[in-house]
Amino acid sequence: MDLAFTKEEIAFRDEMRHFFRNEFPEAIRRKASEGRHLSREEMVTAQRFLNARGLAVPHWPQAWGGRDWSSIQTYFYQDEMQQANVPSPLPFNVSMVGPVIATFGNERQKHEFLPQIANLDIWFCQGFSEPGSGSDLASLRTSAKRDGDHYLVNGQKTWTTLAQYADWIFCLVRTDPAAKPQEGISFLLIDMKSPGITVRPIQTIDGGHEVNEVFFDDVKVPLENLVGQENKGWDYAKFLLGNERTGIARVGTSKERIRRIKELAALERSGDQRVIDNPRFREKLAAVEVELKALELTQLRVVANERRAQHGKPDPASSILKIKGSEIQQATTELLMDVVGPYAMPYQPQFEEGWNEPPIGPDYAAPAAPTYFNWRKISIYGGSNEIQRNIIAKAILGL
Amino acid sequence: MDFDLSEEQSLLKDSVEKLVAQHYDFEQRKKYLQTPQGWSPDLWARYAEMGLLGLPFAEAEGGFGGGAVETMIVMEAFGRGLVLEPYFATVVLAGGLLRHAASSAQRAELLPAIASGTLRMAFAHSERQARYDLADVTTSARESAGSWRITGEKSLVLAGEHADRLIVSARVAGAARAQDGIGLFLVDAGAAGVSRRGYALQDATRAAEISFSDVPATPLGAPGKAFPVIARVVDEALAALAAEAVGVMAAMHEVTLDYLRTRKQFGRAIGQFQVLQHRAVDMLVAIEQARSMAFFATMMANEADATERRRALAAAKIQIGRSGHKVGQEAIQLHGGIGMTMEYKVGHYFKRMTMIELLFGDADHHLAELAAMGGLIAG
Ligand SMILES: Cc1cc2nc3c(=O)[nH]c(=O)nc-3n(C[C@H](O)[C@H](O)[C@H](O)COP(=O)(O)OP(=O)(O)OC[C@H]3O[C@@H](n4cnc5c(N)ncnc54)[C@H](O)[C@@H]3O)c2cc1C
Numbered sequence: 001m002d003l004a005f006t007k008e009e010i011a012f013r014d015e016m017r018h019f020f021r022n023e024f025p026e027a028i029r030r031k032a033s034e035g036r037h038l039s040r041e042e043m044v045t046a047q048r049f050l051n052a053r054g055l056a057v058p059h060w061p062q063a064w065g066g067r068d069w070s071s072i073q074t075y076f077y078q079d080e081m082q083q084a085n086v087p088s089p090l091p092f093n094v095s096m097v098g099p100v101i102a103t104f105g106n107e108r109q110k111h112e113f114l115p116q117i118a119n120l121d122i123w124f125c126q127g128f129s130e131p132g133s134g135s136d137l138a139s140l141r142t143s144a145k146r147d148g149d150h151y152l153v154n155g156q157k158t159w160t161t162l163a164q165y166a167d168w169i170f171c172l173v174r175t176d177p178a179a180k181p182q183e184g185i186s187f188l189l190i191d192m193k194s195p196g197i198t199v200r201p202i203q204t205i206d207g208g209h210e211v212n213e214v215f216f217d218d219v220k221v222p223l224e225n226l227v228g229q230e231n232k233g234w235d236y237a238k239f240l241l242g243n244e245r246t247g248i249a250r251v252g253t254s255k256e257r258i259r260r261i262k263e264l265a266a267l268e269r270s271g272d273q274r275v276i277d278n279p280r281f282r283e284k285l286a287a288v289e290v291e292l293k294a295l296e297l298t299q300l301r302v303v304a305n306e307r308r309a310q311h312g313k314p315d316p317a318s319s320i321l322k323i324k325g326s327e328i329q330q331a332t333t334e335l336l337m338d339v340v341g342p343y344a345m346p347y348q349p350q351f352e353e354g355w356n357e358p359p360i361g362p363d364y365a366a367p368a369a370p371t372y373f374n375w376r377k378i379s380i381y382g383g384s385n386e387i388q389r390n391i392i393a394k395a396i397l398g399l
Numbered sequence: 400m401d402f403d404l405s406e407e408q409s410l411l412k413d414s415v416e417k418l419v420a421q422h423y424d425f426e427q428r429k430k431y432l433q434t435p436q437g438w439s440p441d442l443w444a445r446y447a448e449m450g451l452l453g454l455p456f457a458e459a460e461g462g463f464g465g466g467a468v469e470t471m472i473v474m475e476a477f478g479r480g481l482v483l484e485p486y487f488a489t490v491v492l493a494g495g496l497l498r499h500a501a502s503s504a505q506r507a508e509l510l511p512a513i514a515s516g517t518l519r520m521a522f523a524h525s526e527r528q529a530r531y532d533l534a535d536v537t538t539s540a541r542e543s544a545g546s547w548r549i550t551g552e553k554s555l556v557l558a559g560e561h562a563d564r565l566i567v568s569a570r571v572a573g574a575a576r577a578q579d580g581i582g583l584f585l586v587d588a589g590a591a592g593v594s595r596r597g598y599a600l601q602d603a604t605r606a607a608e609i610s611f612s613d614v615p616a617t618p619l620g621a622p623g624k625a626f627p628v629i630a631r632v633v634d635e636a637l638a639a640l641a642a643e644a645v646g647v648m649a650a651m652h653e654v655t656l657d658y659l660r661t662r663k664q665f666g667r668a669i670g671q672f673q674v675l676q677h678r679a680v681d682m683l684v685a686i687e688q689a690r691s692m693a694f695f696a697t698m699m700a701n702e703a704d705a706t707e708r709r710r711a712l713a714a715a716k717i718q719i720g721r722s723g724h725k726v727g728q729e730a731i732q733l734h735g736g737i738g739m740t741m742e743y744k745v746g747h748y749f750k751r752m753t754m755i756e757l758l759f760g761d762a763d764h765h766l767a768e769l770a771a772m773g774g775l776i777a778g
Pocket residue numbers: 125126127128129131133134135136158159160161162211377380381382383384385386387390662664665669672674675732733734735736737739
């Protein structure tokens with residue numbers, strides 16, 4: 001056992017830190033740190049900037065831009081990126097559909113899609129969930145029937161994040177209604193411009209628009225857009241969900257948020273005292289920092305273990321990271337609410353676009369409540385925390 | 400001790416709940432929100448007809464002689480419906496200040512007008528730097544030749560945008576944050592020198608930033624001695640908010656239970672998963688604790704001993720804040736994705752609850768006050 005990082009690992013971390021903090025476009029980082037949403041254009045710019053430097057898809061196979069890093073190196077890459085408020089490359093592209101195509105797609109699909117996915121020339125969204133199929137994803141009903149040289153797709157997806165920006169959607173569809181639920185599902189790539197697709201926005205409780213319903217009405221999808229084998233889509237979906245083992249905890253994001261909370265708590269006053277000097281607030285903050293440090297070490301244990309893990313098999317320990325990571329991220333949004341106090345109350349969506357009139361209260365207060373509301377999603381999506389607990393109970397505890 | 404309502408109180412409860420049930424379903428509420436003021440003038444008139452707007456005022460002064468229990472009944476029902484009309488600002492806050500501070504001539508002029516629905520008022524008190532400190536008032540009032548004028552900035556004035564008259568707290572003497580030296584003043588909201596900027600809060604109710612530049616004002620009670628009245632009315636307001644919060648929580652819980660019974664995953668209603676049953680049970684426990692403290696708050700709102708009253712209301716706000724926080728977060732979580740959407744009602748309850756948590760001090764603020772006072776149980 002050697003609990004310290006090697007010299008090489010530290011040098012790598014410092015190199016990442018330097019790059020993200022000094023070379024990455026400052027304006028985008030600042031916007032992200034202020035809790036404002038990035039535009040599609042800014043996200044594309046960010047990802048292309050990283051891709052041009054070999055930093056968009058380092059975890060992919062080398063032939064497609066991967067770097068063959070150790071799991072510790074990948075960890076530092078993510079952690080430093082998150083701590084620097086650099087937006088992560090679009091997860092639907094680089095962590096989900098990209099690895100699926102790289103692993104299960106045919107050569108034509110790899111050549112056609114992977115470079116464009118890495119460079120965000122094509123924006124993918126994720127079409128898994130349906131109104132009747134959330135936690136019970138395998139019950140999905142959107143159907144794809146063979147009809148000559150294409151499938152006819154009918155049905156509805158929902159909660160589709162940023163479908164309004166997407167060029168393509170990767171979908172789980174039912175190709176064999178007679179088989180057991182998990183065995184009749186296929187993985188299809190669908191062009192969002194196909195006739196018969198309708199996207200309807202869903203407004204979330206923070207007032208934002210990040211999710212959508214996507215309707216499919218006799219949408220023709222060429223057979224060649226099937227990834228892997230027909231009716232094997234569930235295996236690819238499990239591979240996809242298990243792929244993100246470590247980034248899920250977002251330890252770097254929480255560290256950076258705590259830093260920002262401290263900065264703002266030093267500006268905000270209550271009487272003659274700064275909020276940061278309020279003993280109760282300090283204790284709450286310190287308690288979250290302890291949880292976060294523990295999570296960081298837990299994450300490093302999972303990372304170190306990855307060398308031995310079977311590739312593509314979800315590590316049930318990642319469910320621990322998801323539960324604790326989401327709880328800590330949510331706790332940071334509550335701490336920011338504590339900092340701004342009553343000024344969390346005014347609803348000021350103008351902060352996204354820039355102020356025409358002076359803000360009500362301090363400008364940094366405006367995103368506090370929307371973020372608190374919005375981040376309730378983190379314990380719901382990507383397998384709710386209840387489902388994560390079911391996984392742990394079964395896979396780790398054997399209950 | 401008797402927690403049962405009297406016959407009259409039961410009638411009041413039935414009629415308010417019926418009104419809310421008839422006029423405040425989710426779709427109707429959306430329509431009220433689309434009007435410029437963000438609430439329904441028709442319903443305001445109905446409240447007046449039913450006597451709700453004069454409920455806490457003495458019968459001799461155009462009211463109905465109701466007490467804290469009657470206010471609790473109304474506020475709980477309003478919480479269930481997420482009622483938007485400025486009842487809290489006009490009747491509870493401004494009405495409370497008038498009851499405790501105004502001269503009989505002022506009461507005779509203003510209370511019947513509030514009760515009949517023709518006069519709406521707001522309490523312009525908090526300021527940018529004040530956070531939750533009720534004594535942190537820097538807006539100043541100056542007297543010259545027998546008339547008073549006010550200058551300063553007020554912030555987060557609930558329902559301040561369209562109020563006809565304002566009650567403004569202002570410093571006539573003393574250092575910033577001193578309890579002594581604060582006065583209350585009546586100001587015509589349309590007077591020269593008053594400028595208002597209205598905006599929505601997170602829960603779609605409205606507030607305003609209001610600035611006063613040398614605005615004529617009439618004292619309400621003895622200038623400089625208003626702090627005890629403000630503290631008292633804020634404690635009464637906390638009791639009213641506690642009742643509203645109980646209504647909000649109970650409604651959120653019902654919506655959640657309905658969802659647990661009807662939403663199917665894995666071939667069965669999700670309410671059959673024991674882990675979710677327990678979560679729903681814990682929500683109930685939290686709500687019952689909150690309900691008990693809302694009763695305690697109601698019981699203590701008129702306590703003559705200001706210290707005892709403050710302890711009790713601090714305790715109530717702590718419990719309300721904690722229960723509401725938990726119940727709101729759980730209501731969203733147990734709904735899954737649908738709980739995150741504007742189109743579905745549970746998120747609106749969650750947001751209203753979050754605003755109630757912040758109004759007049761969050762749980763941490765009251766916890767610090769209560770702890771500094773030595774807690775509830777005499778050592
Ligand atoms: C903001 C947001 C973005 C999203 N983005 C996407 C996206 O881009 N693409 C996509 O495909 N999906 C997306 N989702 C969908 C997300 O993955 C689902 O919301 C999630 O899987 C939960 O499903 P559900 O919402 O149908 O809730 P349900 O599955 O109906 O769950 C309701 C409640 O029941 C609980 N529950 C369900 N089953 C069990 C059980 N067996 N034991 C105990 N408790 C249980 C849940 O934990 C939850 O508390 C997004 C969701 C949100 C909120």
